Amino acid sequence: MSPSDDGLGDARRAGLERPGAFPPAVFNAPLLRGLDERARREIAEAGRLRSLALDEVAYRAGEAGGAFFVVASGRLSLRATRRGDDRETEVRAAAPGDVLGEEAVVGAPRRTTAVALAPSVIAEIPVHLFRRAAGRSGKAEIAEKLERALRRSATRDLLSTLAFTRDLEPEDIEILLDAVSHRRFERGQAVYRQGDPAAELWLIAEGMVQIQTEEGDRIHVRAYLTRGDFFGDVELGGGRRRAASAVASGAATLLSVPAKTFAALARRHPDLIPRLRRITGEQHAAQEAVVAGHAQGHTAHVFRDLYRLEVARSLLVIDLETCARCGHCAWSCADVHGVSRLVRRGDKVIARVDDGGQAAGQGAPRSLLLPNSCQHCESPACMIECPTGAIGKDTGGEVFIRDALCTGCGACAKACPWENIAIAPRPAAAPRPGGAGFEDLAVKCDLCRGHVAPACVEACPTGSLFRVNPAEEIADVRDLLGGARREHARGAGAGGPRSDAALLAGSAIAAAGIGAAGLLAHAAGAARPGDGAAWAAGAAAAAGVALLLLYAVPKRAARWSWMRRLRRGGERGEHGDGGERDDAGDAAPVRSRLRPQLSAHLAIGLVTAGLALAHAPWPRSGRPTLGAALHLVFWATAAAGAFTAVAYRVAPRRLARIERTAALPEDFAAARREHLDRFYREVSGRSDLVKKLVEKVLVPYLQRPLGPLALLASGRSLREEERALRARIDAILEGRGAERLAGLAELIRIAVELRALPAQRALLGALRAGLPAHIVSFGVAAALLVLHALTAGARP
Template identity: 80%
Template sequence: MPSSDHTHGSARGVEFQQSHTWPPGVFDAPLLRGLDERARRELAEAGRLLTLAADEVVYRAGDAGDAFFVVASGRIGLHARRRGDDRDTEVRAAAQGELLGEEAVVGTPRRTTAVALAPSVVAEIPVHLFRRATGRSGGAEVAQRLERALRRSATRDLLGTLAFTRDLDPEDTEILLDAVGHRRFERGQAVYRAGDPATELWLIAEGMVQIQTEDGDRIHVRAYLTRGDFFGDVELDEGRSRAASAVASGPATLLSVPSKAFAALARKHPDLIPRLRRIAGEQQAVQEAVVAGHARHVTAHVFRDLYRLQVARSLLVIDLETCARCGHCAWSCADVHGVSRLVRRGDKVLARVAEGSGHAVRPEAPQSLLLPNSCQHCESPACMIDCPTGAIGKDTGGEVFIRDALCTGCGACAKACPWENIAIAPRPASAPRPGGAGFPDIAVKCDLCRDHDGPACVKACPTGSIFRINPAEEIADVRDLLGGARREQERAAAAPRSDAALLAGSALAAVGIGAAGLLAQADGGARPGEGAAWAAGVAAAAGMALLLLYAVPKRAARWLWVRRAPAEADRRAPAEAGDAAPVRSRLRPHLSGHLAIGLVTAGLALAHAPWPRSGRPTLGAALHLVFWATAAAGGFTAIAYRLAPRRLARIERTAALPEDFDAARRELLDRFYRAVSGRSDLVKKLVEKILVPYLRNPLGPLALLASGRGLAEEERALRARIDAVLEGRGAERLAGLSELTRIAVELRALPAQRGLLRALRAGLPVHIITFGVAVALLVLHAIATTSVPR
């Protein structure tokens, strides 16, 4: 059974050999020495031998892995970068018979980068096969002993990558190894709560922990701690109870150091803890600056699920301030895969997208981003761990995909995904079935269109609003908070160009051409069927033909879905995950060109002939009427595309689809009436005198749009009205008023949201219908004019 795709995917030029007889050096390793012949044969048949040249990579830090390695010959160096360092440190060198990659046993990604120091041969042993073989070979007792040995070895390497152990000598490391314990915490699980006795120091081997205090239902996050950080030392050192709670933001693997071992290390190294606390203090100060500074009011939503943004490696986001809500993204996904793997519902966040992300951004300005339901290709996918058949893999580019031939449709992956980004759907007739029969369902999720030349949803977006990013690098606040690498210099050249210059130039050209034509015809120097005016009419007809061609790439977009060659799709270079230029919309340039051609065509139409003055119902008059109707509808749609999304983004709590509004209104009304129940008489009086009239005002939604305020600003304005009435009285009886105010504002915003969505959608059907009529009339007009002798 081959190992997963990603275990050794970082290596280049690696020669894989399979053999039923491994070199003696493999089974001379202390861990494997006691295995019987059957267990050795099973490992040799299922594992692999990797032949490596000097300087070739076995795996890289951060890679997921489900196998460990034994050095058969040569030497493998393990390198890691500790927190606060600017270069890698050699953790150790593994020689013949020694192990590497043991972190797979404890379920964490690779903590080190393994590089061949000389020509080497290593044996790759999948962890689950090792456990099965050892259980059969020596029974439960032997299997447990070998498991403990692997865990100790893995812990040694983990400790070697932490700044906490930088100055410890081998004796201290052995003391720690004897004392530490592994603990696994799931998302939302408390490591400890405020008030608990302090009995341990905690080191984060993998995952994220937030230190928080609770004030009723409100949570105040004091710090975000990630891989390599430690916590719980202050209360331990001072002998007092926990001052705050520590909660896992996602699945986390922690190492616990008992108080006695911590005290012994603190006595032996009195400068160690203060120095590390200074580093931690500097990190916390940076976090507080991000959260409490410019991000306090505009990006707080980003931090609600910081773990999600930390683990995602290819997060699909939609810029709601430019998205026309046309649905092309979901339609294109369904066109490629048969069923859409993208749902335009999800969390809305406010964040600063970093320069160089490949998307047009406003420096230092937050953007309203929708995180739709679509696979985000996590660093350590929970779905892959829980798949019982190994159907989910991760390729060398970091893309998580599903092997249809192994998927039974059991749904384990869908349950494991914390963000519900995997669905179970009927198996297509063309999809292979495990065992050749049965299993009518199959798991589906975004695989970045790995069989095609880039994600279809991104390429098909006419406004370029949907794109994929690595949040830890390309969402500025997340990057600053977690200390991620900056990529502006690497990819600044990839930023898309604005179409403002093209449209401004086209508008000026249209005005100039139209004005010149009108002046010439007013002076009697030009006639529609002669000279320059006739040429303008021919050019306008050509412009209409070019405008019609816009429907080809937009409506018949299969030309966008370029398939990869099978070998290219199966073996993706690691560079494709981040270093390559980002995929951008291929329809956005067509839309910009369509608008530019439309402006120039309007100018040419004016230059060809002004509005007929006779008033008689002629073919030319009908063509004029319909042409300017389609131009007006197109212009309305273009203006709506430019202005409505940004206004809409400001007044929506979540990005709703049209079919969501009725249910959202019922839910908000239900919440409003339930929130009124049980409140003080003062609150009920304020609801009756201020909030109910506020909700019943038929012009309220228009007033909200005209004010330009967002939801938070509208809440403050409404609360200011209430405070003006109260004049500082009854503050102790206002419990629940803030929630009622929030709900009232959302209820007023719903009709405004619906109106803006209608504005986005209303102009396009009219534009298409009138354009079709205009083309038909143009053909008749051309036939009529060419049949008349000039």
């Protein structure tokens, strides 16, 4: 295993030296002074010294970290962008003996960016090894004291990055440090419930919290709050109760500030509460603008699991409006890894993705599938739960599994909230911990580690797959969370329609011109297939067929045809971009390598058709000849290819409109039966009015023979069709019986899905039917062409 494979190569290149004795300045630091000789020796053996040049970055804000640092020599600046600011400011400076990176003690990502102000040396001390060494030294009280000191220091740095503390004095910060306590909440756990007494203010150190109100079984989301936000201040004082509930959207670490401490700070700073109200009000107004107006209703789909989109740093997205459902992404993944690590099932969301050709977030909402594939979280739950340290995260944010350390215990698979890790039989060639046993292995997407870019993205013939950082590149998520827009968006990975259209239009014009000129020449008797320009056109058409045949090679040979391996010592960017740069010096987006080839295939096919016409028009003789058979099969394969190309352009957008999730062909077999079972279960127990509406409106709606075709022709989405059907029912009722319509909305939803099923099958069939016919007829045409060339060459 090479250094880059085990995760240590990056560290060595970054300046990590071999373990050894720490300089005296390290253990003279106030934090470590109480340790005995044994603890010092174990920490020095487990830790590393790191040398930094002037302006070199020790770590960046947002990176995961399992170690803290002690400055041995030099000086470092800790910088952060406070909430609401547009630039970094210095939080504090660290001199010899000072500690930095303490947030690792509480399991949080780096809060600040540490930059060397002078040539410096820092000692890196892994947190878990520090705890073990301090505990073994027999000085449990010292270990506990050090732990408290580290937590306090980490909390100080966190508070320094919050807008909440912007105008507080140092003594106010000390008051907060004395009073706050860390609390850990798991996904779905309530911080407090609507109606509970208000006893504290909450600050979010890590994770996301959803503010919501409940009305019976219905939940109304009021706000999403993330790292650096605060909440729970509105009801403090006067014995008021909580007006809404606060629930952790994912694993979250919060700081609790008692109401008395908050009241004391408010008395010392009379402007504190008005300023907090203004910050909270501005944030809620911005989110409500996205939800109520700007998002035009589609952002509700994003709400289903906003936490997932907030923590993901390299999320695989399939644009369903261009995806041909060919499955080549999963096939290429299996070709590279032996078994596909991509499952084309998952959540469907409708959101705006930044496109290089659009202003920020101004593009139309697109139907996106989030398939089951590792999204390389900012703070991976799988990495925390792994007992052997087999899961690592490199400097580009790529989360990977070291086979040599993985025991196949399944802890990571259980920890992943989105089931993106599987336990599979260990390949015979894969290394084993200890060299024996451990027949299972955890597998997941590793962005095709060791290669320049992920195979699934590069293999998509329509360019529908791309990797994004949702908090920056999915406009609705960014607007809801208040994130910054990436200037060079990756969402354009599915782009390029203008250049494709220009190429195909030019090829069509050229083909029409060549074909028309040839037909006119043959009609005038100025051309013969075996002579002059007509013969040259035939030879060029044969060359075109050969080029068309070559298109199949890169599609079927991912590992040796176009999958490029990283150069030794190479690094990849956060989206698996292989370190390539665009003209502006930014990391170049990973794009499909087959899409340009598909466009070229179509362009060559058009020109080849024009050349075939110029070579020889349709044979006028009624006799069955080899030339006539070649003509027939050639134009059959051309028709099949044209049908497939049109289906690839037209069907995906219409299919995306009328599907709730991206269905695979095998899903349709039982879908109608399941929908009908749901429909009749929902009717049972409903009011007589609802049953009458089912009989008079919904059943005829389902039985209409041309209903699916009408749905396609209308251009409506499923939601729009539901609204139209409900409007018909409301017109019939004229406002009567509203109190007896419980369950009607779900019945309408199922009825619309049932009507859409035949249309979905027809569109999917159109996407899949043309290609086999094109391939088979092309093979026959190629064989006939060879015979035609041989027989024509044999004639005198």
